[in-house]
Amino acid sequence: MQTFIEHLGHTSFVIQRGPLRVLIDPVLVLRELEFRQPACPAWFFDDLSSVDAVFFSHAHDDHLHPPSLLGLREDVALYFLDRPKPGAAPESSARAILTALGFRNLHPFLEGDVVELAQDLRIHILPAQCSGEGEEQCALLVETPDVLALDAVDVTDSPRTREALEAFRGRVDVAFVPTGASVQWQGFWNQMDSVGALAFCDWLKPARIATCGGTLSMAGRPREDRLERYPVDRAHWMAAAVTRAHDSALVPWKPPYRLVYGEHVLERCALLQPGRRFEPARGQRRPQALLTTFFTGYHPSKPIQRWGWGDNNDLVRWLEPFEAIREVVRASTRDLRYLLERCQVSVNKTPAAVLAPRTLRCLVEGKAFELAARLVSLLPSKVSEPTDMDAGYFAAVEAALLSEPALEEPQREDLAACLWMDRGLFHIQCMSRRMKELARRDERTEALRASHQSVLRDSLLQRRPVLGPYHLRVTRDLARLLDARPLSPETSEVLCYASPAGIRYQPLSTLEALLLDQCDGRTVAEMVGDVSAALSLPHDDVRSAIFTFLSHLSHESPLVLDWSH
Known part of the structure; x- marks a missing residue:
């Protein structure tokens, strides 16, 4: 031998x-x-x-x-x-x-x-x-x-x-x-x-x-x-x-x-x-090697190099290599279904797993592998602005979900909620990346932050804080779709918002959720009066709680709250 x-x-x-x-x-x-x-x-x-x-x-x-x-x-x-x-x-x-x-x-x-x-x-x-x-x-x-x-x-x-x-x-x-x-x-x-x-x-x-x-x-x-x-x-x-x-x-x-x-x-x-x-004796080889490379997040033409929408890639640069393999991926739902069934969720690094991870996870956990494979085969086109992704990708995902007759109504409702969260969190992530580029942490910045906090404290009662656009409030019953981690019994909602360090997931108590409900254009003085009467708490305690909570959110992300009203 x-x-x-x-x-x-x-x-x-x-x-x-x-x-x-x-x-x-x-x-x-x-x-x-x-x-x-x-x-x-x-x-x-x-x-x-x-x-x-x-x-x-x-x-x-x-x-x-x-x-x-x-x-x-x-x-x-x-x-x-x-x-x-x-x-x-x-x-x-x-x-x-x-x-x-x-x-x-x-x-x-x-x-x-x-x-x-x-x-x-x-x-x-x-x-x-x-x-x-x-x-x-x-x-x-x-x-x-x-x-x-x-x-x-x-x-x-x-x-x-x-x-x-x-x-x-x-x-x-x-x-x-x-x-x-x-x-x-x-x-x-x-x-x-x-x-x-x-x-x-x-x-x-x-x-x-x-x-x-x-x-x-x-x-x-x-x-x-x-x-x-x-x-x-x-x-x-x-x-x-x-x-x-x-x-x-x-x-x-x-x-x-x-x-x-x-x-x-x-x-x-x-x-x-x-x-x-090693060429096959007859017929064309199925593009499994290309699909495993695509599925695990490696570059389609440099399959030893990891590729994704990470710290070093902007959205356009990440999507560009997928143009050459679009038709191959679209015609390969059978092989993609096999990979979805075989691998844990963490392996999947396709655009579907990056842009709509909760929607995809919901499908996989519900054993809807055929529909999940179709979602993975949907490759977004190159975009000039993140907002273009709504019409160019998320609308296509929504249409695929709506046109699937095999879905039970409870699963369809969960998928609609997941897609709503995925769409909102994608835009929050885009803003977080932009904030990271602009963020500065030096003595001058910290001094300005302290000065800003002092001005807010002195003029607090006259302010009319409102929630900014780059946040997502997820109720407790939907939070199970947001993250697999269990919530504490005290959590009423989860507030997701953009920060320079990425998306923040802030658990909210019932009181904190109530305070955010009050951020609808009324003054802080009016908020103090309403909350104090509703909970039978001293005005000073309520005022202090409002300032501590809202100023913390402001410090984490200036886009969550607008104090200028």
Whole structure:
């Protein structure tokens, strides 16, 4: 029997012995794993059903890649390092990501473990220094009767790794090491550079040395006019390597290629051509790779890059890439329904999940997957103003909901409420982003705020505060649709409003809701009298409560209350 090692590119590998097929850090929605090269997502392999197990060295996006993993069946065995990054959010751990993607067959491991698989294949989990930003990671040593292969991607040369490899020195048949360290903007390398990798190999003494990761994933040479993340390319690495290692020890080929080992002898190497070898025999491939990329929030033409309406993207720039895939998405409701049923809500990063998340959640929780898939397939057009989204997108969602005959009346009412909230909160979010650009927090600003508060206090009784336009008042019975978190018994309503820090969700007591009801053009003096008489409270106490509550809202967001009347 032989062992096949296929290096697909970047840090993605296939290990095959007999019928057993194992993936390591798979990025599978790019035919050529060159991350700078724009390309429409398409599976590297046409058939992923024969994969038996997947191993992850760590949870970075280019190793644990959600769009690629959604091409695998849900019961495939997944092995991952169960040591989350200290201080990281629980949902960012490998376990949480894989669970959210719908996988059920999870196998956590720790450094020092040895995972025994079929066909006499064992994988040693080697300790490694965590990445520069604190991500826990490991190296993997693949052992079969035919080959001993080291996968040392994205790790630095540390005493702990050397100690774990001491027993294997001089026995490793092929060691995959980075082509070059990535520049971290904090001012340090995140992997072994070429000098460090070769020094590590001088110590390990593998029979052959191969490159992986780094500039291997970049299309073309580093550009001299730009600060590159990987400033040293594979040609530089090879030039340094020939001065430190015998030519016969270097694997000269650029992936994708296959190494065939039998009894620790490299019997042959075959270059792979994924664009030809993995084309379907007949018919057109369903656009699943594109859909998983779209569904998980990665760029439609740069599927290794996260994309969304985030801090760095304005609305127009976010929507622009979807123009090219509009018709494909519209014709793919069957595949979108499968993704909605398989994945947890947190995975969905489509425009529907960003613009109408509560409406979509209500449909999914109600098992209305067909209608939910149609909503996901509705891509808004590029807009010049956020208000254009009302007619260009939210009206289309509303029409889809109204035209669905299978909805029960209570569900239809809930969906109408959810859409009302989604539409209002979208505009609040747009205003919050604008406020963030304008917000200033310095001594002068704080002094002006204090002065403003003093003026309000001195003239309070004559003021006629009214609610501004960028807020949403959600009653207690509808708050269950606003957020899954339970409300405290004292909460009567939830006030949503725009602030420089994003949308604020302010729980309101019965008294606070009553005070907001009074903000309809009457003076604060009239409000004090009405509330005092209604609740039999002293005027001074009511006046103090009104000022404290309304001035807090004003301080959080000047758009919630208009004091100028």
